[in-house]
Amino acid sequence: MSEIKTTLELALERTKKISISEEDREEIKRKERALKVNSLFHRYREGHLPLNEVLREIERMDQRTRTMVKETLLSQWIDALSLNEEDERLLRGIAALKDQEMHEVRTKLDHLLSQYRKEREKVKQGMKLQLEEALKREGIYGSAVEPNVENDQIWKENLENLNQFYNAKLKDLKEQLRTP
Numbered sequence: 001m002s003e004i005k006t007t008l009e010l011a012l013e014r015t016k017k018i019s020i021s022e023e024d025r026e027e028i029k030r031k032e033r034a035l036k037v038n039s040l041f042h043r044y045r046e047g048h049l050p051l052n053e054v055l056r057e058i059e060r061m062d063q064r065t066r067t068m069v070k071e072t073l074l075s076q077w078i079d080a081l082s083l084n085e086e087d088e089r090l091l092r093g094i095a096a097l098k099d100q101e102m103h104e105v106r107t108k109l110d111h112l113l114s115q116y117r118k119e120r121e122k123v124k125q126g127m128k129l130q131l132e133e134a135l136k137r138e139g140i141y142g143s144a145v146e147p148n149v150e151n152d153q154i155w156k157e158n159l160e161n162l163n164q165f166y167n168a169k170l171k172d173l174k175e176q177l178r179t180p
Contacts, residue, residue, distance in 0.1 A: 033065055037072045044093060045080065051089075051096055070097050078177045081109070083116050083166055094177060102177070109173055116166045123162060127155045 020028075040057060043049035058069055074097045077090045091109070095102045131147035149155050 033068060034072075037069050037076070040069070040073060041076045041080075045077075045089065047089070051093055054093065055096060073097060075178070078174050081170065081174060081177075083113060083163065083170060098177075098180075105173060105176055108176075109170075112166065112169055112173065116162070119166075120159070120162060123158050124149055124155070127152060127158065130154075 036057075040049070040054050044051065044054050054073075058066055058073075061069060074094060077093050077097075080090055081087050087109075091102065091106055127149045128147055131149060131152060132141075132145065135141060135145060135147060
């Protein structure tokens with residue numbers, strides 16, 4: 001009687017003849033490393049993985065992979081720094097990967113963020129007063145009147161200009177972080 005083969009056995013027989021080229025192997029490894037870095041980036045940033053665990057994961061890798069992962073992760077964390085978020089976790093991660101104290105850059109970043117927030121609030125309060133005056137001229141006034149600054153087109157334009165100015169300064173700080 002003839003032998004009945006499973007689907008798996010048939011598939012294995014067919015794949016015996018197929019071999020993966022060295023380029024394909026490298027591409028697969030590169031994709032795996034990219035997925036690993038992405039996973040570490042998001043899990044750490046969102047607070048699901050402590051920094052010591054990230055560093056332990058990196059140390060388990062072979063030297064070549066470890067170097068690539070550190071460089072990529074460092075670059076992603078630096079790119080993720082923004083004017084609108086608290087970036088203390090990212091700064092701790094960057095300092096750990098760079099193996100250096102970043103007191104000067106951290107101070108500059110804190111100062112920049114403080115300036116940005118003060119300027120933003122000042123512009124917002126100015127816009128609020130302008131909108132209240134405009135409403136008052138139309139006969140709408142009182143303690144219950146609260147203008148919606150966030151939906152005003154002039155506010156959006158002012159905010160865009162403010163963001164461009166401070167993002168340029170933030171970009172300079174990011175470049176400082178990228179240098180060894």
